[in-house]
Every structure is written in structure tokens, then in C-alpha cells.
Amino acid sequence: MLKIYKNKWPELFFKISCSRELYMPIEKDGQIWFGKWNEDAKVRFDELNTVKSPKDFFFPQSENIVAFKAKGKNISILEKRDESQPFVVFGIRACDAESLKILDRIFLAEPIDTFYKTRRENATIITLACSEPEETCFCSTFEIDPVNPGGDIATWIIDDVLYWQSLTKKGHTLTEDVKGLFEKADQQDEEKIYSHKKGVKVILSKLPLQDLSLEGFKNGNMLAIFNSPKWRELSQACIGCGTCTFICPTCHCYDIRDYDTGHEIQRFRCWDSCMYSDFTRMSHGNPRHSQIERFRQRFMHKLVYYPANNEGVFACVGCGRCILKCPVSMNIVKVARTWEANKALEVKNDE
Amino acid sequence: MQRVTELNELMRKKAQMLLENGIVNRIIGWKKGEFIYDRTPAVFQDSDELSKLIYDGFCGANLSKYLIQESKKEGKILALLKPCDTYSFNQLIKEHQINRENVYVLGIGCPDMIDINKIRSKGFKGILKIEEKEDELIIDTLYGQKRIKKEKALLEKCLSCKGKQHVAYDELFLIDNMISDNGSINRSMPDCEEASGLKKVGIASRDSRPKKDPYEMVEKIEAMTPDERFAFWRSELSKCIRCNACRNVCPACVCVKCIFDNDRSGIASKANTDAFEENMFHIIRALHVAGRCTDCGECSRVCPQQIPLHLLNRKIIKDINEFYGQYQAGADTQTPGPLTSFKHDDVEPYIIMRKGGHK
Numbered sequence: 001m002l003k004i005y006k007n008k009w010p011e012l013f014f015k016i017s018c019s020r021e022l023y024m025p026i027e028k029d030g031q032i033w034f035g036k037w038n039e040d041a042k043v044r045f046d047e048l049n050t051v052k053s054p055k056d057f058f059f060p061q062s063e064n065i066v067a068f069k070a071k072g073k074n075i076s077i078l079e080k081r082d083e084s085q086p087f088v089v090f091g092i093r094a095c096d097a098e099s100l101k102i103l104d105r106i107f108l109a110e111p112i113d114t115f116y117k118t119r120r121e122n123a124t125i126i127t128l129a130c131s132e133p134e135e136t137c138f139c140s141t142f143e144i145d146p147v148n149p150g151g152d153i154a155t156w157i158i159d160d161v162l163y164w165q166s167l168t169k170k171g172h173t174l175t176e177d178v179k180g181l182f183e184k185a186d187q188q189d190e191e192k193i194y195s196h197k198k199g200v201k202v203i204l205s206k207l208p209l210q211d212l213s214l215e216g217f218k219n220g221n222m223l224a225i226f227n228s229p230k231w232r233e234l235s236q237a238c239i240g241c242g243t244c245t246f247i248c249p250t251c252h253c254y255d256i257r258d259y260d261t262g263h264e265i266q267r268f269r270c271w272d273s274c275m276y277s278d279f280t281r282m283s284h285g286n287p288r289h290s291q292i293e294r295f296r297q298r299f300m301h302k303l304v305y306y307p308a309n310n311e312g313v314f315a316c317v318g319c320g321r322c323i324l325k326c327p328v329s330m331n332i333v334k335v336a337r338t339w340e341a342n343k344a345l346e347v348k349n350d351e
Numbered sequence: 352m353q354r355v356t357e358l359n360e361l362m363r364k365k366a367q368m369l370l371e372n373g374i375v376n377r378i379i380g381w382k383k384g385e386f387i388y389d390r391t392p393a394v395f396q397d398s399d400e401l402s403k404l405i406y407d408g409f410c411g412a413n414l415s416k417y418l419i420q421e422s423k424k425e426g427k428i429l430a431l432l433k434p435c436d437t438y439s440f441n442q443l444i445k446e447h448q449i450n451r452e453n454v455y456v457l458g459i460g461c462p463d464m465i466d467i468n469k470i471r472s473k474g475f476k477g478i479l480k481i482e483e484k485e486d487e488l489i490i491d492t493l494y495g496q497k498r499i500k501k502e503k504a505l506l507e508k509c510l511s512c513k514g515k516q517h518v519a520y521d522e523l524f525l526i527d528n529m530i531s532d533n534g535s536i537n538r539s540m541p542d543c544e545e546a547s548g549l550k551k552v553g554i555a556s557r558d559s560r561p562k563k564d565p566y567e568m569v570e571k572i573e574a575m576t577p578d579e580r581f582a583f584w585r586s587e588l589s590k591c592i593r594c595n596a597c598r599n600v601c602p603a604c605v606c607v608k609c610i611f612d613n614d615r616s617g618i619a620s621k622a623n624t625d626a627f628e629e630n631m632f633h634i635i636r637a638l639h640v641a642g643r644c645t646d647c648g649e650c651s652r653v654c655p656q657q658i659p660l661h662l663l664n665r666k667i668i669k670d671i672n673e674f675y676g677q678y679q680a681g682a683d684t685q686t687p688g689p690l691t692s693f694k695h696d697d698v699e700p701y702i703i704m705r706k707g708g709h710k
Contacts, residue, residue: 029586030472031656048476051656052592061592062622135386135477135493203493208385208479237392237417241596243655255621270622273594278612278621324468327596327653328412329389337385 002182006160021087053249062270094149095317099249127151136320138209216339235295237328242273376426411464415439422450438645438681439602458517460525508648511565588630590656597650603640637663642690645681
């Protein structure tokens with residue numbers, strides 16, 4: 001364990017940015033999101049969640065895949081890849097770090113998404129332990145430990161000191177580069193961290209969503225939940241925007257389209273949202289005709305289909321972004337409450 | 352707090368009565384959530400469900416747009432509309448989007464709506480409970496009790512409130528000042544204009560709070576140099592994640608299929624990029640709702656990136672007022688819109704250039 005005082009942080013950021021692109025939670029026009037660090041950047045480690053999650057670094061909202069150019073009878077294929085730079089994301093919370101594992105199961109399974117894979121390989125993740133959880137947090141539902149956030153390097157901020165613990169080979173490599181700026185943490189520091197963690201755990205035990213249970217989704221209730229009349233009521237207010245999907249760290253559906261630039265055909269992929277009317281649209285139309293079905297798809301995917309295909313792992317990490325940002329305050333917690341453990345039996349009877 | 356509870360009881364009773372008397376067959380209002388602030392628009396069909404109906408300072412969502420669909424269903428729906436929601440309602444009636452006979456509008460007073468994201472952006476964390484005391488909000492958080500002046504926590508739209516008068520209603524149920532100081536329910540002090548043939552009970556909510564000039568920021572932007580203005584909007588609009596929340600929530604955005612969702616339009620733009628065309632989405636949208644936007648402020652309320660989208664609309668409203676005379680969209684259901692009617696004395700384009708084109 002190493003430590004570094006606040007007055008030396010800019011030096012640390014600078015040192016990291018010399019060899020790799022460095023992204024951190026930065027304030028821009030009143031919003032805090034992961035941006036590229038420079039000396040003028042306003043770093044905001046105090047904010048719990050950035051507006052968008054760090055999934056953009058691995059799975060950008062839109063990216064060019066390939067381009068085609070026709071000349072006479074020949075078509076040439078132009079590679080448009082730009083994901084080969086090494087980079088560091090500093091300040092990822094435990095929930096967002098966990099979300100990458102959920103995305104890994106999708107993009108790193110056969111057929112491997114090489115864009116995603118290259119970016120994952122090029123990234124060094126520096127996590128930041130949570131000190132002040134919000135009332136909207138429910139990571140404990142997914143057994144995520146916000147005071148031991150993992151990643152390649154884990155950090156803790158207590159008062160004016162940042163503690164740094166390298167956890168992987170990638171972490172060790174980066175640590176070697178910047179080690180000169182740090183001091184070694186001693187026994188007293190270890191004790192300080194221990195009691196800090198204990199204090200945060202006390203707050204965690206008081207969170208209003210602490211009791212949220214997803215047991216009701218675990219017992220093979222797929223059809224009963226799918227066919228439940230509750231979806232009508234739950235989806236009623238949904239305006240069909242993509243806010244929840246775009247700020248979600250685990251939503252990963254995308255669309256691939258071609259665009260005629262006038263000189264060539266540019267094939268790009270971009271995030272899609274199951275809430276949209278043209279999602280998975282085929283020649284006959286969208287298989288999900290109404291917002292009820294689209295809304296249901298999002299939550300079935302997170303709470304039923306994904307776990308069914310991934311050893312029971314839910315595609316949610318409890319970051320709470322959707323709770324605060326949904327224009328009509330509808331969210332996964334309200335959906336989950338509908339089928340909480342004690343209601344699991346009713347689900348079966350509904351059938 | 353007790354007052355809010357009592358007022359909600361009265362409102363539920365009122366709704367139940369209208370439901371049980373068969374005047375309406377369902378009610379659109381707001382539903383309680385997990386926290387103090389997460390109110391969701393909801394349709395209630397049974398009296399038993401009404402215990403979940405709530406109305407308080409977190410019901411900022413404008414319910415008028417839901418009535419486009421709801422008014423096409425069987426039977427009459429009771430709509431709880433705040434004063435500013437009734438402007439959108441009127442505008443939608445004018446545009447033949449809402450089937451008026453199928454809606455029973457219960458105009459409800461507005462205590463000014465609180466913006467939870469604004470409270471958070473001021474550094475309040477772990478919000479558990481919010482109580483109003485005089486002009487302050489007392490906020491219980493996981494990290495202790497804190498206070499904030501209510502005017503610092505209001506939704507942007509409420510800062511330049513259009514007033515507490517409903518411009519459309521079948522009946523008024525003004526809960527704001529409905530209970531007088533001695534605790535008795537006051538139903539006999541009408542102080543707003545009586546609409547002919549319509550019932551009205553209670554009194555209009557008093558509004559003594561000083562209002563912010565809605566065009567203050569617009570004027571600031573107008574005073575910028577073109578380069579500064581361009582930089583301002585580029586910076587704000589580059590935050591956009593193209594979630595379409597502004598469009599989908601907008602009561603003036605009523606196209607069955609938006610041109611930006613239509614592949615055949617050639618300008619469908621699903622990909623979010625920082626290109627100029629992307630930024631144009633908001634400008635095109637503002638121009639499309641020009642003359643119809645009531646300045647309900649929903650676009651800015653729902654923006655996850657807190658882009659001040661309402662400023663685009665206000666600029667257009669301000670221009671319309673200057674060029675065609677004072678006009679408030681949704682003030683009634685009859686007056687022809689300034690951009691959808693022609694008058695001989697309408698300003699000509701060259702006059703617009705001369706009068707204000709330099710701005």
C-alpha cells in the first residue's frame with residue numbers, strides 16, 4: 001500500500017498522462033463525467049456517479065467500424081480502427097468496475113468483439129472506494145463491495161490522502177512508473193483505512209434500498225413474469241426515451257448502420273435502446289409493438305434473460321443512475337419490488 | 352407536512368367521488384415511489400389504488416401529453432393539472448390532439464416544484480427526507496440534517512412561473528391555500544376570473560415569490576459575440592447523449608414518427624456524435640415547436656445532462672413577441688398562432704432583418 005498527499009495529486013496525474021491518456025471524473029458545464037485530464041481540468045473525486053458510466057471507453061456510443069469505397073468494378077475495404085492507444089481510467093467506483101465484468105461476458109464471448117477486447121487490454125482501471133454512498137445505491141443487492149472496489153489498482157481517499165494499492169500485473173506496471181511520487185503507507189495508515197471502511201459499512205447498512213431482494217427472479221419464473229399483467233402498470237408512464245439505457249453501465253445493445261458520406265460508405269455502430277420504436281426493427285416492423293413490450297424487454301433482459309444465460313448473474317450493478325435520471329421516475333427498483341422474494345409465490349399463482 | 356397529508360386525503364376523496372359517481376372511469380395523477388421525490392405519472396382505475404396517489408412538490412412532470420393517448424380511450428379520464436400544465440393542454444386541444452369530451456380537468460394549485468437534481472448538485476448526499484418550513488427545505492440525509500432555501504431548489508421552469516391561474520379546467524381544486532389558518536376548509540373565496548359554465552371551488556394559490564425574468568439569460572446570450580454564442584451552445588449541446596428525452600416528453604412534439612427516427616428521411620441520426628449536425632437536432636426541434644411551445648420547461652427538467660434547452664425555445668418566444676406582438680401559446684384554444692396565420696401587417700423578412708436580424 002502506497003499513499004500520496006493531495007498537494008501532489010496533480011503531479012501524479014501529470015506523470016500518468018505522460019505515457020498514457022488519462023481519464024477522470026471531470027466537471028464540465030456543471031456536469032461530472034469521465035473526461036480527458038489536463039492541467040486545467042476540474043477533477044471531482046467527491047461525486048459518486050458520473051452522468052454516463054465508463055462503459056463508453058470500451059463500448060463507445062458510436063464508432064466507425066469499416067468503410068467501403070467503390071472505384072469502377074472494385075470495392076475496397078478501408079479499416080477505420082482507432083482503439084489501439086493505452087489509457088487509464090482513474091476513479092471508477094466498485095459498481096461500474098463490476099459492470100465491466102458483465103459486459104465482458106457479452107463482448108468477450110465467441111465471436112469475440114475485437115474492438116471491445118483491444119480497448120479492455122489497453123486500459124488500466126484505477127478504482128476509487130466509496131466514502132459517501134447515496135440513498136439510491138443498491139450495489140449490495142449484487143454483493144458488490146464498494147469499499148474494496150477492485151480493478152487494476154484500488155484507491156481510497158481519506159481526508160487529504162489518497163491510498164493506492166496495485167492489484168494486477170497491469171497495475172504493477174503503472175505503479176512502477178509513478179512510484180517515486182508516493183510514500184509507503186504504514187501500520188497507522190492501515191488502521192485508518194480499516195476504520196474508514198468500517199464507518200462506510202455502517203452507512204451502507206442504513207441505505208433505504210439495503211433490503212432490496214431479487215430472489216423472486218431466481219426461481220425459473222420466466223414465463224410467469226413475462227406474462228404478468230403488472231407490466232402494463234409499470235410501463236404506463238414510460239415516454240420511450242433512451243435515458244435509462246444510455247446512462248446504464250450494463251446496457252449493451254447496439255445497432256449497425258451504413259452511411260453514405262458522398263465519398264464512401266461508412267459502416268458504424270451505435271448504442272441502441274430497447275425503449276426505442278425502431279429497436280430490432282426488421283422488414284415487418286418492430287417485433288415489440290407497444291411501449292409495454294419494449295419496457296418489459298429492458299427489465300426481462302437485466303433480471304431474467306441475462307442471468308438465465310450467465311449463471312444467475314444479474315445485468316445490473318445497483319449504481320442508481322436510472323433512479324435519478326428517468327424523466328418519469330420509473331426504474332429497475334420499482335420493477336424489482338413488484339416481484340420481491342416474498343411475492344415470488346404470488347407470481348407462480350398468477351400463472 | 353401534516354398539511355400535505357391532509358390535502359392529499361382531500362384530493363383522494365375528490366377523485367374517489369368522481370370515480371364512484373361515474374363522472375370519470377379513471378384518473379391520471381402521480382404515484383408514490385421508493386423515496387420522497389420519485390413521483391411517477393400513473394393512471395388509477397380503482398378506488399383501492401388511490402391510496403398511492405400523491406401530489407406534492409415533486410410532481411413536476413406535466414401530465415398533458417399523456418392525454419393525447421388517454422383521451423382516445425373509452426370513457427372520461429380525470430386529469431389533475433397544475434396551472435402551467437393547462438397551457439400545454441389548451442395547445443393540444445387547439446392542435447386537435449386531445450379529445451376534450453373525454454377529459455375532466457381538475458385544476459390543482461401548485462406549491463412550486465422542487466428539483467431533486469438541483470439539490471444534489473449543491474452537494475447534498477444521501478437524501479432521505481425533505482420537509483418544507485416557511486421558505487426553507489429541511490433535508491434529512493444519511494450525513495445529517497441540512498437546510499436550503501426553497502427558491503434555490505426549484506425547477507428552472509418554476510423560477511419564471513407563468514402564474515397560478517389555470518387556463519383550462521372543468522373544476523378547480525386549489526389545494527395550495529385550501530386550508531385556511533384555522534384549519535377549516537375554505538371553498539368560498541374565488542378570486543380568479545370565473546370561466547362560463549364551469550364549476551370552481553376554493554381560491555387561487557397566492558403567489559408572492561418574486562419571479563425571474565424568463566428572458567434574462569436569453570438577453571445575455573444575445574449580447575454575446577457570434578463566436579461566444581457559438582462556443583456557448585457548442586459546449587452545452589456537446590453534452591447531449593441523444594436519449595431523446597426532451598423530444599419525447601415535449602407536449603409540442605406530437606409527430607407520430609419523428610423525422611429523426613425515420614430512416615427514409617436521410618437525416619435519421621441514431622448515432623451520437625459531436626458533429627454540427629448533431630447539435631442541429633435541438634435547433635431544428637426548437638424551430639419545429641416555434642409558436643406552439645408554451646414554455647412548460649419539461650425539456651430542461653428531463654435532460655440528464657442538464658442542458659438549458661428551454662433557452663432555445665425562449666429565444667424564439669421572445670422573437671415572436673417582438674415581431675408579432677405578445678403571444679402566449681396555450682393561453683386559450685382559439686387564437687390563431689402567430690406563425691400559422693397570416694395578417695397583412697405581419698412583419699416582412701427584411702423588417703425582421705432590420706429590426707432584429709443582427710441579434
